[in-house]
C-alpha cells in the first residue's frame with residue numbers, strides 16, 4: 481500500500497511588513513523595486529524622492545557606479561576572511577584619518593547597534609585594565625536612541641521601550657535632561673547648557689561617581705529628538721564634567737556622523753569638546769552594505785590590547801566586501817566634496833523649511849545642521865501643543881508625502897511625549913534645483 485503525502489498550501493506572510501507597517505509608514509502592498517540617484521521606484525512604477533535618505537543612510541543616492549565597481553572587484557578577489565584584508569586595513573586607516581587628531585584607530589562592525597555595543601565593551605575593559613573595576617554604569621540621555629541589541633537598548637532613553645522591556649532597558653541610568661527644546665514652563669533658555677549639564681553632574685553624584693563608566697550621547701539628536709543641536713557651550717560643559725569625574729564620553733554618531741552634518745564627525749563642530757570614543761554607521765557605507773565603526777584613541781585601544789585583548793567581536797566585522805564598499809563610499813564623498821555640499825544645501829533646505837511655517841499652522845520647530853534637519857509637527861504652532869497620541873500625526877504626514885511621491889522618515893514616541901517630526905535629510909548629492917522638488 482503506498483502512502484500519499486498531501487502538502488497543504490499555506491498562506492505565507494512577511495514579518496518585515498507586519499512589524500514595520502506604520503512605524504516605517506509602509507502598508508503591506510507597497511514594495512520597493514529599484515533606485516537611481518536621489519529617487520527610488522515602487523513595484524507599480526511610481527517614483528519617490530528620498531527626502532530622508534531612507535533612515536539617513538543613502539548619502540550617495542542609489543546606483544553609484546564607483547561603489548558598484550568596487551563591490552564587484554572585491555567580490556572577484558575575496559568576499560570573506562576571518563583575517564584582516566587589504567581593504568579592511570585601508571578602511572580602518574581612512575576612518576581614523578578622517579576622524580582627525582585624538583582618534584587613532586577604527587574597529588569596523590556591521591551596523592550602529594554593534595558599534596555601540598563595541599564602545600560599551602571597550603570602555604568597560606579599559607576601566608578594568610586601568611584598575612577601576614567598579615566603574616560599569618553608562619549614563620544616557622532621556623530621550624535618546626542608541627540601538628536595538630540588548631546593550632545598546634539598555635542605554636537607550638525611551639519611555640515606551642522602558643515600559644515594554646522593563647528591567648532590560650532600565651539597568652542603565654538615564655539622565656532626565658530635558659534636551660528636546662520643550663523646556664519647563666517659563667524656562668530661561670540662556671541657562672539651558674548649565675541646566676542640562678548640571679543634570680548630568682547630579683546623576684553622576686547620585687549614582688556614585690566611582691561606579692560611573694561613561695556618558696553616551698548623540699551630539700545631534702536623531703530619532704528620539706529630531707535633529708536637535710544643543711547650544712555650543714553645552715558640549716564643553718559635558719566634556720568638563722566627564723573629565724572632573726573620570727567618566728568616558730562616548731558620542732553616538734550612527735546617524736549624524738560620516739559627513740551628514742557637513743563635517744566627517746559631528747564632533748568636529750565642537751573641537752574643544754571631543755569625546756573619548758565615537759561610533760558611526762549608516763552613512764559610512766551609504767546603504768550599499770551594513771557597516772559601522774567604533775573609533776578610539778591609542779591610549780584606550782593599547783591599554784585594552786596590552787591587558788589581554790578585546791573580549792568582543794562579530795563574525796562579519798571588517799569583512800573584505802563591506803570594507804571595500806566603505807572605502808569607495810568615503811573616496812566618493814571626498815572627491816565629490818559631499819560634506820561641503822551638505823553644508824551648502826543644508827542652508828538652502830532650512831530656508832525653505834522655515835518658510836513652511838507660514839503655510840501651515842501644524843509646523844512647529846524647524847532645526848538641524850548640514851543635511852540633518854527635522855520639522856516638528858504640532859497641533860498648534862502658537863503654543864507648540866503636540867497632537868494627541870492617537871492621531872499619530874507623523875505617520876499621517878509620511879503617508880500623505882508618499883502619495884505625493886516623497887519619502888519622509890517620520891518619527892514619534894508611542895506616547896507622543898517628546899513630540900513628532902519628519903526628518904528632512906536628503907542624500908548628500910542633492911542639488912539646489914532638486915531641493916525645490918521637496919515643496
Ligand code: PLP
Nearest residue numbers: 591592593625626627702734735
Ligand atoms: N544609534 C543611533 C543614534 C541610531 O540612530 C541608530 C539607528 O537608527 C542606532 C544607534 C542603531 O543602529 P542600527 O539600526 O544600524 O543597529
